[in-house]
Amino acid sequence: MSSSVFRTVPTSADVVIIGGGVMGVSTAFHLAEAGVANIVVVERGELGCGSSGKPIGGVRAQFSDPLNIELGSRSLRAYQEFPHRPGADIKLDTVGYLFLLDSAQQASDFEAGVRLQNSLDVPSRMISPAEAQRLCPYISTDGLVAAVYSPADGHCRPGLAVQGYARAAARAGVTIATHTTVSGIDTAGDRVTGVHTSHGRIACATVICTAGAWSAHIGDMVGLSLPVRPVRRQLAFTEPLAPPAPRIPFTIDFSSSAYFHNSDDGLLFGLADPGQEDGFDTTWTPEWLELFRTVTRHRAPALAGMRTVGGWAGLYEVTPDHNALIGRCGELPGFLYAAGFSGHGFLQAPAVGEVVRDLYLEREPFTDISPLSADRFHLGAEIRPEAHVV
Template sequence: MNAPASRPAPNGTAVGSEADVVIIGGGVMGASIAYHLAEAGVRDIVVLEQGELAGGSSGKPIGGVRAQFSDPVNIALGARSLRAYQDFGRRPGADIKLDSVGYLFLLTEPAHVAAFETSVALQQEFGVPSRLISAREAQQLCPYVVPDGLLAAVYSPTDGHARPGLAVQGYAAAGTRAGVVFATGTRVTGLVTTGDRVTAVHTDRGDIRCRTVICAAGAWSAAVGAMAGVDLPVRPVRRQLAFTAPLTPPAPRIPFTIDFASTAYFHNSDDGLLLGIADPDQADGFDVTWTADWLDLFRAAVAHRAPALADLPISSGWAGLYEVTPDHNALIGRSTTVGNFLYATGFSGHGFLQAPAVGEVVRDLVLDRPPVIDVSALHADRFLSSTTIRPEAAVV
């Protein structure tokens, strides 16, 4: 698919001076919010992106889509988004290369098996077809898996993976047709507040008076929140992945497979495999330089669980940013101190898979109506008290 017909502000040209809604961040979250607002009839929407659309975290995630979570709000967001991605070809109308191969979690510790048993029961209450399976069944689904030492696995056949960049393009193209302005190459330099409201957005292309501001700036959200005096506890953490060289014979079609204890993961990608792992020692920061040193961590993790992957030749890779909160759950809501400042950020690796549902939720919040999913548990103010929800494990 070609790039969307976004309308960037040319170098040296001021952006429009007024908008109903200004969305800061041109990744999948900002594009989804813009699309759903425009679909609901909201006009004068401007999306500000400092680089190109999907140029930040949305351009470099692993593309997993799933409804397997351990709490009701994340299950609901994942399940609703999964249905939206299955229907993406019709609404908004784009091919995102969705491959519904399922998600397969490999479990090697008794405590993890017990936790997943509880989670699966909850998921099934929401209609998610996840189930606990044996080690032998896991190997049948993914021939790379060695069952020795594997206590159990969890599989949901409707999960899978897609191409996040194509989703951003699809939302942006549909939004553009509905009148949304995507101002790429436009950096936000400040917010003007009057009383308890944001009244204007400063950019390096000019100022925009506005009625509503939405922060969907991903790893950069803490700085945007600070401009409005709103605390958004989001920190940037580099995550890296790699692609194998083309495989002969071709890799079998396998689920998105995760060794839960180590977080090592892999799935099909074109004519090879995509590989990755969450490095627990990765320092915070905005560095997205790709290095190969983390591959030793991956190889050690799969040496016993999927040993055939340990020596596969690597052809390329990339590094991107997770936008991480203290409990690894998103921040979604309206500020209690700046009434027209909303936020959808801090997804800790789950932004792409939850973007369709979050776009609908934020649309409803902007329109001051009950959201399609109750996300009150994800309000940023939870960190001011002891009401944080169960932390999500740092897995994809």
């Protein structure tokens, strides 16, 4: 793959994509596949070194609104077809997603969600606590009211997806400039004219911001408010388990956000710390594991005593309503953006790559993404907050 450190980046391009995570390389792949030439992806570190390198890898279509369901469903199909297009093994494991519910209100809300999902061909279903325990023997049914399961969901390896898209994009002629930092964007009236980087200026007419948790800074360069804040999320891995762990769904205790799933010869653990302050710090602090253990002593007691052998911290790119920002800047049509996915970026990246491609080509995307415009916040049209943030 032609990813390298450039003493000078190409002096001109048709499209500059800022951010070499899964969203950036998916966009590059879909544009190149459609015949767009002279694309440069600019990444300040290595490919996938931001949020894309450290997510939990979940892929699902279980959401509570039609737009997110459509983005998730289309991406699920793309990940299933990934070995053929673009052509890479991402170790997809279709084990399903299992949400554990402990109140009548949660059950009622999820029942409405399942009806909506089923109407859009998502095979989710409400199940009993006993059936949930059969799917995931680790859990205790004490206090559970119901659960929701969708067998089509699962998890895969985000780093492999980033590399798969990037290699296919490079084969199609995309230039990928790693270790190249963007310092400014030139405009003239309502036109984009260039991007300044640490390795030279690139003259261009289109910039696409896929900079994840750093997108607010990129938006500021052109006077566009992209309300994205960085929030640290941490996870851990168990030591190898003997006997081996059973093959279980991606399991989430909805009230606490604690989750776990198979990972190599052990399990992966995670939980969102409700007290986590905003910031770009990605230091892994094992102390947060006590929060996970406190929850699992009740919900999945066997997990509380499992030994861990390390973990990592990454960033969620969070918007005020926990929904993405996708669109074209009205005042600067040459500036497009796809950011602020609030934990859903990896699982929606294939579909969003298609959408951004179509926006660039001025074609109608497969679904109406106008509700995700960044304008919604100053127009007072926020989407109902998406509660499922894993």
